[in-house]
Amino acid sequence: VDSALQNACRETWKSYCMAFFKRYGTEPVRNAGVSSMVIQFVKKIPHDEAPMVAAFFVAHNDKFYVQKTHPVSLMSKDAEGLRTQWATGRAITSTRAHQVDRSQANASCATEAMEIYNKMKVEKNAEII
Secondary structure, rough: OOHHHHHHHHHHHHHHHHHHHHHHOOOOOOOHHHHHHHHHHHHOOOOOHHHHHHHOOOOHHOOHHHHHOOOOOHHHHHHHHHHHHHHHOOOOHHHHHHHHHHHHHHHHHHHHHHHHHHHHHHHHHHHHO
């Protein structure tokens, strides 16, 4: 196994454990499945960023992550999205996603209304000519 990958996995696990203990007051479970998921996680994002993204994940307050107590399986599954949120400094919770969705719906309605208005204006101008 690649030594850079091994080192990144070791540092990522260490970072995850420290963040997990800080949040939950106990050590996370480590077994073969968890170790495999840490490797998968590290392979999905830049190795040097993986430890920081792992700590970011454990601090993330998304309702689903909190309900599930931040398992490595979710961290691995959502690696790319977590990395993007970490890199941009913007954690997306379900509440924030709902707000963005609502804003997009409002913007779409406004755009549609403007298109109808402009079409009616063109048709009215055509009648005058």
